[in-house]
Amino acid sequence: MSTVASNGAHSASSPADPVRYGVIGTGMMGIEHIENLNLVDGAVVTAIADTNEDSRNTGRAAAAPPAGADEVAVFVDHRDLLDSGLCDAVVVATPNFTHIDVMADVLASGLHVLIEKPMCISVEECERLIELAEATADVNPDRRIWVGLEYRYMPAVAALVAEVADGAVGLPRMVAIREHRFPFLVKVDNWNRFRAQTGGTLVEKCCHFFDLMNLIMGERPSRVMASGHQDVNHLDEDYDGRAADVLDNAYVIVDYPSGRRAMLDLCMFADATDAQEEVSVVGAEGKLEALLPVSVIKRGRRGEHWIGSVEIEEISDDSIAHEGLHHGSSFVEHVRFLAAIRGEGEVEVGLDDGLWSVAVGVAAHRSIDEGRIVEMKEIVGTGHAGSNNDSNTTDNTTDNSAETPAAAGIEMERQS
Secondary structure (H helix, E strand, O other): OOOOOOOOOOOOOOOOOOEEEEEEOOOHHHHHHHHHHHHOOEEEEEEEEEEOOHHHHHHHHHHOOOOOOOOEEEEEHHHHHOOOOOEEEEEEOOOOHHHHHHHHHHHHHHHHEEEEEHHHHOOOHHHHHHHHHHHHHHOOOOOOEEOOOOHHHHHHHHHHHHHHHOOEEEEEEEEEEEEEOOOOOHHHHHHEEEEEEEEHHHOOOOHHHHHHHHHOOOOOOEEEEEEEEEEEEEEEOOOOOOOOOOOEEEEEEEOOHHHHHHHEEOOOOOOOOOOEEEEEEEOOEEEEEEEEEEOEEEEEEEOOOOOOEEEEEEOOOOOOOOOOOOHHHHHHHHHHHHHHHOOOOOOOOOOOHHHHHHHEEEEHHHHHOOOOEEEEEHOOHHHHHHOOOOOOOOOOOOOOOOOHHHHHHHHHHHHH
16 A cells, blocks of 8 residues: 655644634535634644524534634624624535525635635636636735535546646546446535526536546547436436436537647446446556546556556555545545645635636536537636636636646647
């Protein structure tokens, strides 16, 4: 078994005064964030807010009280939390369709913020959020804004991304991601059963995978084609006369300007499976695969290995203090977000990354709805059409992905 640090050190110094966090939205993901923050050195949850009483009670019980207090401060309205003076940073983990309105208030406060995926449920809302971040930049010039696309930090995936960047397969030509999993879980008031509230399955669930594709390829996609449907899950569910309308299976092909491509294979009625997720990257020099939740990497180098005979290695990360729901990736995410807040690290997942992860999902849904290939220029304005290595236009939200061998290889091909 290999023990690795996912794309860098996870530790951050712990000054005398910890960074105080508020968690807005204490449903399943809010609790996940609280449980991770409880174990991050130099972080303390001082306040929570949720409109649902059961969720508030769960959040109150989950949060380790700050020093000298019997429990965290509890609010119904997130605006009262923002005005309380109890927080230096907040995590927004409310239902997808509320993100834009909650974030408008958070950005006006000047607090550091980690916004859960998807950033918003539409490209228009993502673009509005970026505009709000620009307009409020002077409130706190040192503010950090981070988008919660934590799949980057799952140990096996992080190792794969790092090895691809080091040239293990040569220029990555194809990325294939397969998720065969269980149906959507029950959320508060069943908000996740409706496309109008989630953005659709390919936005809500699959923004993680589109972000990984963009990260590995080192460029923004040019067009998308998809096929999908709701065939098995939630068909007999009725909510006051309203039927669930979230698709449960799809294929999505993503093309890039360099002529390279990626594919997603999603099935949400495939819980009778072994590996839930597989990420593979193929180039002229070989192939890398990451398997989850077993946290295994498979390495094949052309000329050295053959079908059925490749290197197989278990990957772990001893710095992860809490596995949680996402194989430790949320813990890594929070350690790095904290380092960025302290000026000891950079924002690694910025607003442009969040926008593009949503935009590919939006394009895929349009492709399914209209039965055609969708050009990304139909979906995203020209102001956000740069490569992965372009800076975001907001304060301290630069996409700091180093220029990878993939990006360098593309440029060499263009010049040849």
